[in-house]
Amino acid sequence: MKWTGEDVALYERERDYIDTALLPLLPVAFGQGAKRFASGGELVGLIAAEVERQLKGRLFLLPSFVYFADEPRALLTERLADWTNRLRREGMKHLFYVTCDRAWQEGEEADRVWFVPVVPLESMDESYKHKLVREQAAELLRFLVGRWAQE
Amino acid sequence: MSDNKHRVTRRQFLNYTLTGVGGFMAAGMLMPMLRFAFDPLLKDEAGTDMVAVADVKEITTEPKRFDFKVKVKDAWYESEEPKSAWVYKTDKGEIIALSPICKHLGCTVDWNTDKEHPNQFFCPCHYGRYTKDGTNVPGTPPQAPLDRYEYKVKDGKLYLGKAKPRKEA
Numbered sequence: 001m002k003w004t005g006e007d008v009a010l011y012e013r014e015r016d017y018i019d020t021a022l023l024p025l026l027p028v029a030f031g032q033g034a035k036r037f038a039s040g041g042e043l044v045g046l047i048a049a050e051v052e053r054q055l056k057g058r059l060f061l062l063p064s065f066v067y068f069a070d071e072p073r074a075l076l077t078e079r080l081a082d083w084t085n086r087l088r089r090e091g092m093k094h095l096f097y098v099t100c101d102r103a104w105q106e107g108e109e110a111d112r113v114w115f116v117p118v119v120p121l122e123s124m125d126e127s128y129k130h131k132l133v134r135e136q137a138a139e140l141l142r143f144l145v146g147r148w149a150q151e
Numbered sequence: 152m153s154d155n156k157h158r159v160t161r162r163q164f165l166n167y168t169l170t171g172v173g174g175f176m177a178a179g180m181l182m183p184m185l186r187f188a189f190d191p192l193l194k195d196e197a198g199t200d201m202v203a204v205a206d207v208k209e210i211t212t213e214p215k216r217f218d219f220k221v222k223v224k225d226a227w228y229e230s231e232e233p234k235s236a237w238v239y240k241t242d243k244g245e246i247i248a249l250s251p252i253c254k255h256l257g258c259t260v261d262w263n264t265d266k267e268h269p270n271q272f273f274c275p276c277h278y279g280r281y282t283k284d285g286t287n288v289p290g291t292p293p294q295a296p297l298d299r300y301e302y303k304v305k306d307g308k309l310y311l312g313k314a315k316p317r318k319e320a
Contacts, residue, residue: 017255017256017277056276057277058256058276058277059276141275145275
């Protein structure tokens with residue numbers, strides 16, 4: 001499922017089956033590090049979209065959780081916790097985050113965070129880029145399917 | 152002198168220019184209208200074009216996944232949509248190209264990944280299953296068999312068209 005009118009209508013009919021939310025956590029910055037965050041965000045977007053395509057019937061890919069990279073961490077954690085609670089109340093039994101921001105690998109939700117290493121996509125060959133996205137998506141997919149079996 | 156014959160009068164000049172300009176304006180208005188009116192007739196039926204997917208040589212009796220791309224138009228974006236097909240040959244040599252889209256809620260099914268039920272298509276989302284010919288296994292969530300691609304073989308290549316639903320199993 002994507003956050004589109006068509007998919008949300010399907011979600012509302014089939015709520016019982018769609019019990020997993022995937023939330024991209026996207027840092028934004030200007031000046032130093034801007035390009036790296038943008039590149040990382042781009043890759044996260046591509047991988048998330050591919051995983052959504054393959055697990056459409058159970059996974060809801062939500063609009064991203066966007067923040068400035070230098071926002072106070074405590075506030076961010078609090079805001080994310082609030083989002084998480086809301087999603088759980090909406091019946092999302094499984095909740096995963098996908099991000100290019102290493103900082104999320106520490107802290108409470110760390111085991112639900114899928115980290116995507118930043119690579120300079122813009123200087124990459126088209127076919128290599130495809131391969132990279134496909135491989136990364138396959139790994140994330142295995143991770144999700146594995147967690148479904150466990151939880 | 153004979154000059155008079157060729158001299159264009161002011162009235163004639165204005166007439167020529169006005170007809171000329173008017174004609175262009177009328178044509179400019181009419182052309183798009185005609186184009187709109189006849190457009191449905193001129194346009195190829197969407198989705199009829201087939202895409203080369205694989206060499207026929209590569210196809211075995213074991214389903215194999217082939218990825219390809221088709222052009223789609225989504226509102227104002229024109230883009231290439233990645234698609235896949237599970238392709239195999241039956242014992243009689245007939246080619247079967249199945250769409251990997253689960254008929255339940257649209258996940259992508261995989262071949263032979265469920266250890267308890269080998270040689271079936273398996274959907275990781277809600278554990279839907281299909282037999283090798285794409286028939287849904289009763290008792291699992293899907294209510295219909297997997298779609299089959301229209302295909303043709305030309306010069307040793309497999310071309311796939313639209314995925315068409317099959318009759319209920």
